[in-house]
């Protein structure tokens with residue numbers, strides 16, 4: 001059996017702190033084989049820096065997935081091509097930086113982790129997530145396939161899961177920052193619409209509440225300030241049977257402050 005811990009969108013400093021705080025306990029409790037996190041909001045809510053990438057690797061993270069904020073920090077262009085454990089959505093502009101598949105070998109099986117983003121309410125996308133993943137699976141065939149679908153719409157996430165559920169063992173949604181309670185196994189595939197965020201809980205999706213209210217009510221352009229409130233931790237644990245290459249269990253984890 002392969003056990004995967006996938007931690008949802010790490011938002012800013014509080015999210016990073018929550019990850020390091022809860023990992024020792026989760027490592028003991030679940031004894032997972034593979035740790036994947038979504039890090040696209042880890043540098044003050046938008047993007048990732050080299051320093052934060054190194055911090056995650058030092059914590060024992062095996063793969064960092066990204067999303068629509070992949071290129072928000074200029075610094076990312078200086079290290080993304082060398083960041084072996086970082087993947088970015090294949091169908092997001094610019095397409096020619098970094099990679100969208102990370103392959104590891106565990107217990108004699110080739111495991112592929114892939115990152116694509118949805119098209120609905122998402123800017124700067126190129127292909128559909130369907131075409132993007134098909135191309136990745138063709139180029140990087142693996143025994144076990146794990147996908148982070150970084151997308152907004154539940155409909156798009158379900159359609160994607162229905163299309164790939166026989167071929168892919170794990171599809172998790174990220175981006176909305178709100179964990180959905182729909183985790184289930186469909187055919188061979190463990191699925192959840194959204195894993196939820198690891199970031200400031202009493203906030204607006206991790207952002208400073210006052211600032212978001214000012215921008216929404218007074219229509220004033222604001223900065224992008226991340227809340228300093230304590231973080232919620234959101235993740236899923238998925239078990240995949242290595243003999244018949246099917247997902248057999250998915251469990252939601254949510255630790256509130």
Ligand code: FE2
Nearest residue numbers: 067068069175
């Ligand atoms: Fe996002």
